[in-house]
Amino acid sequence: MNLNVFYKSVKEVLKVFNFKGSLPYVILIIGIICYIVGLGDFLDISLTIRYTINQVLIGLGNLFVVGVLIGFMTSYLQDKQIYRKVIEEIMYTEDFLNKRSDIENIWKITSKSLFNSKFPEISNDLLELINKYYFPQNRNSYYKDFTITIKLTWDPDQKHIITKSNYAFNLISYCKEEIKLPLKSWNNYQSDDSGKYDKISNFTFNGKKLTDDELEKYKIEEKECDNNILLTSYEIPISGSNKYQISYERNRKHIFDEDTDTCYRANYIVNGLTVNLFYPDNIEAKLICRGTLEDFINVGSSKGQMVYKYDGFILPRQGYVIVLKKIE
Numbered sequence: 001m002n003l004n005v006f007y008k009s010v011k012e013v014l015k016v017f018n019f020k021g022s023l024p025y026v027i028l029i030i031g032i033i034c035y036i037v038g039l040g041d042f043l044d045i046s047l048t049i050r051y052t053i054n055q056v057l058i059g060l061g062n063l064f065v066v067g068v069l070i071g072f073m074t075s076y077l078q079d080k081q082i083y084r085k086v087i088e089e090i091m092y093t094e095d096f097l098n099k100r101s102d103i104e105n106i107w108k109i110t111s112k113s114l115f116n117s118k119f120p121e122i123s124n125d126l127l128e129l130i131n132k133y134y135f136p137q138n139r140n141s142y143y144k145d146f147t148i149t150i151k152l153t154w155d156p157d158q159k160h161i162i163t164k165s166n167y168a169f170n171l172i173s174y175c176k177e178e179i180k181l182p183l184k185s186w187n188n189y190q191s192d193d194s195g196k197y198d199k200i201s202n203f204t205f206n207g208k209k210l211t212d213d214e215l216e217k218y219k220i221e222e223k224e225c226d227n228n229i230l231l232t233s234y235e236i237p238i239s240g241s242n243k244y245q246i247s248y249e250r251n252r253k254h255i256f257d258e259d260t261d262t263c264y265r266a267n268y269i270v271n272g273l274t275v276n277l278f279y280p281d282n283i284e285a286k287l288i289c290r291g292t293l294e295d296f297i298n299v300g301s302s303k304g305q306m307v308y309k310y311d312g313f314i315l316p317r318q319g320y321v322i323v324l325k326k327i328e
């Protein structure tokens with residue numbers, strides 16, 4: 001072959017592939033040529049010298065061809081790991097997961113992996129329960145930095161107890177559209193007591209205070225349930241922000257012996273709750289957790305005062321019960 005023609009051919013190849021990219025192919029071709037020459041009978045020289053040269057050429061062919069093949073395999077495995085890593089990074093992005101229609105199944109599989117597939121006989125039911133009651137799928141807001149201050153005083157007749165409760169918290173909303181904030185109270189009345197009352201007042205959100213007449217319009221229910229329980233429900237519409245500073249008062253009077261506790265049960269998720277109770281010297285008080293995952297912490301109780309704090313999340317239908325006992 002004319003050397004000029006060979007040079008032009010190689011030059012054309014290198015135009016298509018850069019030198020680094022084409023080098024393995026050049027080495028592979030050289031290796032194949034070494035095989036062909038080493039295994040063929042192309043050299044017109046003595047048998048001994050030709051045998052030696054053929055062995056050298058076959059050895060070089062093995063080196064070049066095997067080296068290129070190992071290089072290709074190494075490159076393939078590296079590329080495979082890179083592609084796999086890229087695909088995994090894409091699969092775990094929030095945008096990609098949000099577009100999946102089987103995200104619930106993915107969550108169940110990963111959750112089982114977290115607890116090493118323990119309790120297979122109940123794991124599916126357990127995950128269904130967590131998904132239904134613990135994840136805020138149908139809720140667009142939560143409470144933050146919730147503080148409840150309760151003051152108990154005796155009526156002059158020493159029979160009725162007067163409870164004044166102040167509630168203050170931040171409501172964090174997912175959207176600015178209208179939210180109907182639910183307020184509910186349950187009262188246990190065992191007798192027809194003309195002196196009793198239970199009233200919510202001074203409702204304020206982001207500095208706007210509702211009058212008693214406005215608040216009364218949002219009362220949706222007041223009924224007697226089983227076991228002489230009086231249920232009072234409000235739904236107060238608020239809108240226009242992602243964060244609301246809310247406070248209100250609840251004033252209640254009832255016969256102490258007929259309802260000897262004060263309690264709270266969350267409607268939304270609560271992130272952090274502080275309870276501050278003031279009570280007369282002749283009353284004993286004890287706070288009991290209501291289904292919470294951790295205990296409330298006593299952060300400064302003294303005679304006539306109880307201060308408890310819960311750092312963490314209180315889920316819907318969880319809360320506390322404060323049991324009261326009169327000291328005779």
